[in-house]
Amino acid sequence: MLLLDIKNLTIELETPEGLIRAVDRVNFSLREGETRGLVGESGSGKSLVAKAIVxxxxRRWKVTADRFNWLGQDLLRLPQQQQRQIISRDIAMIYQEPSRSLDPTAIILEQLEEAIPNSVLIGHWWQRSGLRRKKAIALLHKVGIKDHQTVLQSYPYQLSEGICQKIMIAMAIAKNPKLLIADEPTTALESTTQAQLFRLLASFNQLKGMSVLLISHELESVARYTQNLSVLYCGQLVEAGDTHELLTAPLHPYTDALIKSVPEFQADLVAKTPLYALPGSIPTLQHLPIGCRLGPRCPNARRECVKTPSLERQQNHYVSCHFPLQQGAAK
Incomplete structure (x- = not known):
């Protein structure tokens, strides 16, 4: 079943100089039980897409789309109150920098209990206080926190970033959402803690059938735990499809550059060999190139690239490029 179906999502920022198009006609879909990765450089619009979904x-941001369906309902055409009810019931999001997302003036127990809806508590109304505390303890155990007594009575600043991130995950899954969005969930964490969190998110998908949207700039980590992958560059969707197919046969030059820049994907890479990198840097929102936004950095750029390419289906996945790599090789 299709949970999320977005067509031509556009996000614009109102400035004194006019509207700046930060996300440019992005197509996006997510099925029930699917784990999808959303990757791209910092500033590519990944977090904007996630925040638009929730x-x-x-109000400075203007969000439009030809279709923005959640379980068949177009959220953008619903009253704001009804839209919030649907999102708060079915979708949860884990934000970057968990210690800044938690309330520094309240202990973890209060914040975790507040995130637990009455609908998940089975019992009489006068038992809710005890049931809520038991549920909070169970949630901490579920995310791998064993010393619940100490953690529940602590303030966020007294805990490590890894523990705070696990608490954020516990708060997110408290209402059993259909979709869990993880926006850079491993930022500033140790490699061992990162692996634990990725495995934890994968377990929710496998054991509960929860759909997961994993957002990160670390391609190798996302590829290990996702079924499908979408690649953003500077607010434009450049390629999407099955993760394995996309990594083994990329069609877009930017996806190819991302893969070449990761040593783990280069089995024949000689020691001390410089990693591949595209020339230049991602442009600012105030100075976006016309047409394909990768054009000024693309090694295959041609005159036609001043026009924005449409998203087309090729070899079981989608690519937005006038001159796809495999097509060029076939010629």
Whole structure:
């Protein structure tokens, strides 16, 4: 069943100089039980897409789409109150920098209990206080925190970033959402803690059938735990499809550059060989190139690239490029 179906998502920022298009006509879909990765450089618009899905962008941002369906309902055409009810019931999000997302003036027990809805508590109304505490303890155990007594009575600043991130995950899964969005969940964490969190998110998908949208700039980590992959560059969707197929036969030059820049994907890489990198850097929102935004950095750029390419289906996945790599090789 298709949970999320977005067509031509556009996110624009109102400035004194006019509208700046930060996300440019992105197509996106997510099925029930699917784990999808969303990757790209910092500033590519990954977090904006996630925040648009959960509806937390402020009024300076203008969000439009030809279709923005959640379980068949177009969220953008619903009243705001009804939209919030649907999102708060079915979708949960884990934000970057968990210690800043938690309330520094309240202990973890209070914050975790607040995230637990009454609908998941089985018992009489006068038992809710005890049931809520038991549920909070169970959630901490589920995310791998064994010393619940110490953690529940602590403030966020007294805990490590890894523990705070696990608490954020516990708060997110408290309402049993259909979709869990993890926005850079391993930022500033140790490699061992990163692996634990990725395995934890994967277990929710496998054991509960929870759909997971994993957002990160670390391609190798996302590829290990996702079934499908979408690649963003500077607000444009450049390629999407099955993770294995996309890694073994990329069609877009940017996806190819991302793969070449990761040593783990280069089995024949000689020691001390410089890693591949595209020239230049990602442009700022104020100076976006016309047409394909990768054009000024693309090694295969041609005159036609001043026009924005459409998203086309090739070899079981989608690519937005006038001159796909495999097609060029076939010629």
């Amino acid at each position: 509806g937390v962008l402020n």
